[in-house]
Amino acid sequence: xxxxxxxxxxxxxxxxxxxxxxxxxxxxxxxxxxxxxxxxxxxxxxxxxxxxxxxxxxxxxxxxxxxxxxxxxxxxxxxxxxxxxxxxxxxxxxxxxxxxxxxxxxxxxxxxxxxxxxxxx
Numbered sequence: 001x002x003x004x005x006x007x008x009x010x011x012x013x014x015x016x017x018x019x020x021x022x023x024x025x026x027x028x029x030x031x032x033x034x035x036x037x038x039x040x041x042x043x044x045x046x047x048x049x050x051x052x053x054x055x056x057x058x059x060x061x062x063x064x065x066x067x068x069x070x071x072x073x074x075x076x077x078x079x080x081x082x083x084x085x086x087x088x089x090x091x092x093x094x095x096x097x098x099x100x101x102x103x104x105x106x107x108x109x110x111x112x113x114x115x116x117x118x119x120x121x
Contacts, residue, residue, distance in 0.1 A: 002083045004062035019085045024078045033072045
């Protein structure tokens, strides 16, 4: 399952990250695109030689405020399914830091130089 989108038989999850997930399997592109089309709500679908894209889709049975870009593309003899979360929640702002601590947290000194740059050289 990728963000609530159940995978069809023959597909397996390859990688899962906080804002994207990828699966592949021996399923035809057309069948996989049709499978996805029946499980998402989307205003338009982009068809190209490189694959099928559902640019701003919501997945049935999940929070309808969550938007995803879903791509069905060839991967050698297999087909790849990629799901990218377009509007993840933003982390809460960090409060209570001094100006110096904010610069240090960003990895930059007050004069705009990278902290620890000598270690990289």
